[in-house]
Amino acid sequence: MPVVVVESPAKAKTINKYLGSDYTVLASYGHVRDLPAKDGSVDPEHDFDMTWEVAADSRKHVKAIADALAQDNELILATDPDREGEAISWHLQEALTKRRSIKKGTAVSRVTFNAITKDAVTKAMQNPRQVDMPLVEAYLARRALDYLVGFNLSPVLWRKLPGARSAGRVQSVCLRLIVEREMEIEAFKPVEYWSVKALLETPRGQAYEARLVTLAGNKLEKMDLSNATQAELAVQAITSRALSIQSVEAKPAARNPSAPFMTSTLQQEASRKFGMGARHCMSAAQRLYEAGHITYMRTDGIDMAPEAVMATRDAIAERFGAEYVPDSPRMYKNKAKNAQEAHECIRPTDMRKDAAALKLKDEDQRRLYDLIWKRTIACQMAAARLERTTVEIGSADGQVGLRATGQVVLFDGFLRVYEEGRDDVENDEDKRLPQISMGEKAVFAKTSLADQFAKATGDAPLTEGAKIAKEAILSENEAVLALQHHTQPPPRYTEATLVKRMEELGIGRPSTYASVITTIQDREYVRKDKNRLIPEEKGRIVTIFLLNFFHQYVGYEFTANLEEQLDDVSAGSRDYKDLLGRFWRDFSAAISETSELRISEVLDKLDEALAPQLYPPREDGSDPRICPKCGTGQLHLKTSRTGGFVGCGNYPECRYTRPLSGDADDSAERLLGEDGGDEIWLKAGRFGPYVQRGEVSEENKKPPRASLPRGWSTDDVDLEKALMLLNLPREVGTHPEDGVMIEAGIGRFGPFVKHGALYANLKEVDEVFTIGMNRAVEVLAQKAAGRAGRGAAATPLKELGEHPELGGAVNVLSGRYGPYVKWGKVNATLPKDVEPADVTMEMAVQLIAAKATKSGSGKKTAKKAAPKKAAKS
Numbered sequence: 001m002p003v004v005v006v007e008s009p010a011k012a013k014t015i016n017k018y019l020g021s022d023y024t025v026l027a028s029y030g031h032v033r034d035l036p037a038k039d040g041s042v043d044p045e046h047d048f049d050m051t052w053e054v055a056a057d058s059r060k061h062v063k064a065i066a067d068a069l070a071q072d073n074e075l076i077l078a079t080d081p082d083r084e085g086e087a088i089s090w091h092l093q094e095a096l097t098k099r100r101s102i103k104k105g106t107a108v109s110r111v112t113f114n115a116i117t118k119d120a121v122t123k124a125m126q127n128p129r130q131v132d133m134p135l136v137e138a139y140l141a142r143r144a145l146d147y148l149v150g151f152n153l154s155p156v157l158w159r160k161l162p163g164a165r166s167a168g169r170v171q172s173v174c175l176r177l178i179v180e181r182e183m184e185i186e187a188f189k190p191v192e193y194w195s196v197k198a199l200l201e202t203p204r205g206q207a208y209e210a211r212l213v214t215l216a217g218n219k220l221e222k223m224d225l226s227n228a229t230q231a232e233l234a235v236q237a238i239t240s241r242a243l244s245i246q247s248v249e250a251k252p253a254a255r256n257p258s259a260p261f262m263t264s265t266l267q268q269e270a271s272r273k274f275g276m277g278a279r280h281c282m283s284a285a286q287r288l289y290e291a292g293h294i295t296y297m298r299t300d301g302i303d304m305a306p307e308a309v310m311a312t313r314d315a316i317a318e319r320f321g322a323e324y325v326p327d328s329p330r331m332y333k334n335k336a337k338n339a340q341e342a343h344e345c346i347r348p349t350d351m352r353k354d355a356a357a358l359k360l361k362d363e364d365q366r367r368l369y370d371l372i373w374k375r376t377i378a379c380q381m382a383a384a385r386l387e388r389t390t391v392e393i394g395s396a397d398g399q400v401g402l403r404a405t406g407q408v409v410l411f412d413g414f415l416r417v418y419e420e421g422r423d424d425v426e427n428d429e430d431k432r433l434p435q436i437s438m439g440e441k442a443v444f445a446k447t448s449l450a451d452q453f454a455k456a457t458g459d460a461p462l463t464e465g466a467k468i469a470k471e472a473i474l475s476e477n478e479a480v481l482a483l484q485h486h487t488q489p490p491p492r493y494t495e496a497t498l499v500k501r502m503e504e505l506g507i508g509r510p511s512t513y514a515s516v517i518t519t520i521q522d523r524e525y526v527r528k529d530k531n532r533l534i535p536e537e538k539g540r541i542v543t544i545f546l547l548n549f550f551h552q553y554v555g556y557e558f559t560a561n562l563e564e565q566l567d568d569v570s571a572g573s574r575d576y577k578d579l580l581g582r583f584w585r586d587f588s589a590a591i592s593e594t595s596e597l598r599i600s601e602v603l604d605k606l607d608e609a610l611a612p613q614l615y616p617p618r619e620d621g622s623d624p625r626i627c628p629k630c631g632t633g634q635l636h637l638k639t640s641r642t643g644g645f646v647g648c649g650n651y652p653e654c655r656y657t658r659p660l661s662g663d664a665d666d667s668a669e670r671l672l673g674e675d676g677g678d679e680i681w682l683k684a685g686r687f688g689p690y691v692q693r694g695e696v697s698e699e700n701k702k703p704p705r706a707s708l709p710r711g712w713s714t715d716d717v718d719l720e721k722a723l724m725l726l727n728l729p730r731e732v733g734t735h736p737e738d739g740v741m742i743e744a745g746i747g748r749f750g751p752f753v754k755h756g757a758l759y760a761n762l763k764e765v766d767e768v769f770t771i772g773m774n775r776a777v778e779v780l781a782q783k784a785a786g787r788a789g790r791g792a793a794a795t796p797l798k799e800l801g802e803h804p805e806l807g808g809a810v811n812v813l814s815g816r817y818g819p820y821v822k823w824g825k826v827n828a829t830l831p832k833d834v835e836p837a838d839v840t841m842e843m844a845v846q847l848i849a850a851k852a853t854k855s856g857s858g859k860k861t862a863k864k865a866a867p868k869k870a871a872k873s
Contacts, residue, residue: 001566002074005065005092007085010290011116015078018118019125024068028079032058033091035147036652042144042151044588048580050144055093065092066101076128081343082110083300083570084511089141090131116292116307138570144560144580145169152591153550157542160594160602164542165523170508171516173559174545175525177501179535179543180494183613188489193223194231194473195480198238198402199445200393207445208681210393212238214401228498231482232473239396239475241600243402243442249390253407253422254383257414259332260345260376263510264503266297269375271496272421274367275531278495284364285346292349293358293373298511299343304330304376309348312380315351319377320416326382335455347376373835374418383416389433393442402442444479466829492532506560537660541644544606549594553587599639606644607637614646614660630654653697658684673719680722682714689714691722709746709765724769729754733773735780742776743767797836800844810844812836823848 001022006012009027033052035041043049054062069075075096076212077089089110096102113120141605149169157164164465198213213220215234225231261269266285270276276284285297296673304312307327332345348369354368391404409415493501501511506514517533520526525539536544546554553559562583607614615624615635627633633650638657648656670682678694685707692705706725707716708717729745735755743754743760751762753776760770760783770778796811803810803823810823812830819836821828821844828847830839 001072001074002075002076003065003068004078004090006078007080007088007830008290010287014116014290014292018116018121023076024072026068027061027066028065028092029061030063030330031055031084031088031091033097035143037151039151041756042147044148044580044584048144048577048584050140052091052094062092062095062099066096066099069096069101069106073103075102075109077108077131078124079110080298081114082511083135083139083142084298085112085136086110086132088135090136090139093131104207110195113132114344115295116290117349119850120349133571134572137562137576138566141566141569141576141579145583146405147551148580148584148587152588153553155590156594157545160597160599161541161545161644161712164538164545167542167546168516168519169553169562171511171519171523172543173507173556174498174502174516175520175535175539176543176547176554177498178520178526178533179540181490181493181716182535182540185489185492188487190488191223191484192226193485193487194228194234194482195222195485196225196231196238197235197427197449197478198480199447199449200243200402200404200442200479202434202436203440203443204434207447208391208404208406208433208436209431210391210402210404210442212400214394215399217398225482226485228473228482233480235473235475235480237400238364238402238480239444239477241397241400243393243395243400245391245436245438245440245442246394247390247392248436248438249392251388251390252410253386253388255386255415256383257330257378257381257418258349258375258420260304260379261346261372262299262302262511263297263499264499266372267499267513268496269371269421269843270368271494271499273371276364276368277517277528279518280364281368282514284362284368287690288365288369288372293353293360293369294349295344295347297346299346300510301343302345304332304345304347305381306848308344308351309380311351312347312376316377317379318352320381323411323414324381325415326380330380332379336351346372348373352375358594368795376859378414378418381417382411383408384413384415385411390578391436404433404436406431408432437542444477446479448478449474449481492534494531494533495528498533498648501723505556506563507556509563514806537644541606541639545602545609548605548609549597549602550590553590557772576816585594603637603639610637610660627654627656628657652698670714672717672722675719677724680719682717682722689717691717691725693726706746709751711765726766730768732771732776735777736773742773744771758784798839798841800841803848804841804845810841810848812839812844821847828853 001024004019004023004025005028006014006015006025007028007030009029012025012027016023019025031056035050036053041051043051065075067075075093077084077092079088079092093102093108102108105398108130110131111124111128146169150166151722153167153526154165157167198210198212199207200209200210207827212234213644215224215237225234263282266328267278267281270281271278282297285294288294289297289746304733313325313329322843351373354373358366358369360366360369386407386409388407389405393402393404394400471484475481495517499516502508502513520539521528523538524536525542526533526535529533543554565579569576569579589634614637618624625635627635627648627650628646630653632651633654633656635646637660638645638647644660646658646660648654669684670690672680672682674680675693681692683690683692686708690707691703692703694700694703696703704726706728708714708725712721725746729743732742732744732753734740735742740756744767745754746751746765746768747759749761751765751768752759753762753771754760755776756778762771762777762779794814797819798812800810800812800821801810808824812819813822814836815827815829818832819830821830821839826848828844828851830836830847834843
């Protein structure tokens with residue numbers, strides 16, 4: 001019977017269920033071959049010849065497929081329907097041919113299916129083809145490029161930037177996006193501006209808000225009110241005039257649903273709605289696909305199969321009624337540049353089954369399936385019908401104009417099921433407005449806007465009368481409010497917005513986004529904090545280095561153009577070795593040129609490039625490069641294993657340092673006083689603030705230091721507190737039972753008391769400095785009692801004596817899962833029909849031997865040494 005090969009055992013299990021006993025379905029467990037991580041795996045001197053190696057953990061899987069082919073003479077390659085899947089099929093075919101498991105008479109075919117359903121699998125088996133070599137060549141080109149960049153550029157980083165770990169064709173461009181966004185944030189100068197709004201009432205007493213849009217007869221732009229004086233004048237201009245409704249315009253509007261998911265949009269929405277990282281999202285989607293619940297999850301496509309569209313429309317009519325089904329199906333145009341690599345959108349395989357019907361146990365899979373199901377249903381639903389209303393309010397002299405906006409949902413349409421998340425804050429247009437008629441008076445509301453201001457800012461309500469506060473100006477009638485704003489820097493990227501930006505620039509492909517974002521975090525170039533991506537110092541220095549010495553290869557346009565050329569290869573319109581040749585010619589020259597530079601030359605150039613960020617002008621007008629500590633040394637960029645930092649040129653006499661993102665005034669470092677002739681310092685380090693006795697010098701390379709405990713503010717640390725920390729651990733007194741000293745201190749797990757080898761945690765840091773003998777003995781006794789309860793040796797149910805062959809006590813004990821025999825580290829559960837009292841030594845030895853053999857923990861008999869050969873005379 002034919003041998004069918006897929007990637008994973010989960011997929012194999014599902015497909016085997018559909019194909020039945022007429023096929024042997026095996027898993028390759030992913031890629032079976034890869035380029036060895038050594039020089040020469042891609043040889044530019046010999047037409048980019050590539051040396052492949054079967055991975056150690058893949059050999060047994062290849063052997064299993066080869067063994068199956070020895071009995072059957074047909075191989076069906078059914079790996080995933082994308083470039084990576086095509087490459088795995090090619091690797092398998094090559095590896096099995098090399099083993100001579102594929103012979104001249106062996107029939108080899110390739111089948112693909114976009115969903116693991118019985119219908120899709122059956123149809124695929126009826127339409128076999130051969131391995132698509134253009135797709136394989138596109139994979140080979142990408143793999144060769146990634147190898148050539150990584151294997152040649154990474155050593156340059158190691159030599160020139162100690163601590164840098166690697167560079168990559170796509171990962172370095174992705175890192176550049178994050179670093180440049182951080183530099184934008186740091187260089188951002190906030191600008192003050194004010195906005196004015198009024199709380200008005202209709203003649204029927206219904207309140208609504210309006211914002212100032214015209215002042216002194218001119219259209220008011222966002223930044224026109226630049227200070228409190230102008231804002232106060234604007235407030236007075238409004239309150240000193242009678243206002244009326246000049247126009248009410250209600251326009252019908254429609255909102256159409258978003259397109260169904262492709263890989264990038266699924267990752268973005270999972271991040272927005274669940275805080276799910278790209279890798280996490282793809283892992284859950286992979287399991288849903290292998291179980292046959294959704295279509296293939298790596299795709300650039302947003303089109304749906306006609307039968308899926310009709311099934312979705314039927315499901316909408318059944319669940320929500322005919323009015324929610326549009327007159328004609330919605331068609332979404334595929335965005336992929338290369339249709340050969342584009343697949344159907346990500347959708348459920350059975351539109352009748354929502355998340356509740358599938359009864360998924362895994363929470364991540366359940367949430368992700370629910371998201372995919374709702375998005376797919378919504379994409380074929382009727383548009384939402386809205387009425388957007390704009391009310392223009394003004395004074396008779398035309399000097400003041402205000403505008404109120406709002407909307408009413410007349411028919412919810414697709415919004416009944418799903419609404420796409422947003423990265424930006426929503427505006428005020430979603431507010432409802434009361435009934436307002438043209439020509440009627442707009443009077444100031446009796447309800448105060450002050451409470452709204454207090455709620456928004458957390459301040460106490462403003463008092464009556466005009467008042468200039470830090471953030472607001474309130475009119476006497478409390479119906480007009482001016483708020484102070486400052487322009488905001490661009491936000492740090494989330495995984496969702498980073499994927500969106502990479503997609504916009506054409507960098508990478510859907511199948512690579514998750515791995516690229518994971519890699520830059522694993523390399524410690526970037527960390528994630530509150531779902532935002534923040535570059536580490538190491539990531540900054542690597543990016544600046546690449547921008548200065550390999551600018552072309554971290555260029556957005558260059559990387560996007562290279563992706564387009566690779567797409568041309570997969571479409572069969574470009575030769576991949578020609579692409580590699582042109583890339584390598586320029587890249588190897590850049591590598592050679594940079595390799596000859598000394599580290600000092602590299603640092604000087606980076607120091608110059610980073611000067612605006614590293615040495616901003618000082619308020620007192622002094623030279624920003626002068627060391628703030630010694631007053632004579634020049635500050636310079638330096639590198640270490642943890643990244644880059646700024647240090648004084650007078651080292652080792654002056655050991656001033658600060659991080660790349662630190663302030664030039666070094667406010668984090670403070671001299672607290674002296675003790676016993678030593679200066680006591682408060683400093684900021686890589687792992688947070690700490691106090692230190694004395695300075696680092698050639699004679700005193702490791703002065704005593706202590707980290708500030710969690711919850712301690714640097715502002716509150718004085719000489720007394722610093723000495724308390726530096727004098728830890730503190731001796732509490734000798735234990736009354738054995739005379740051993742009890743100590744109190746702060747460790748990696750928090751505050752503690754210690755008696756010999758016994759540690760007991762304390763609840764509060766302050767207890768370390770105040771705990772007395774009685775309390776310390778009590779805490780230690782409680783810890784000892786708890787430890788004895790958990791770790792005390794169990795009393796044997798039956799003692800059988802020494803093991804007759806190997807020695808060591810053999811006992812019968814009571815365990816969590818029933819009685820068992822214990823010998824050393826081997827635990828053998830008793831058969832259900834055997835009572836502990838009936839166990840004999842002979843029976844115990846047999847159970848122990850069986851368990852040891854099964855777990856591989858049995859003692860091996862030493863091999864006898866081979867007899868030495870007699871020396872020839």
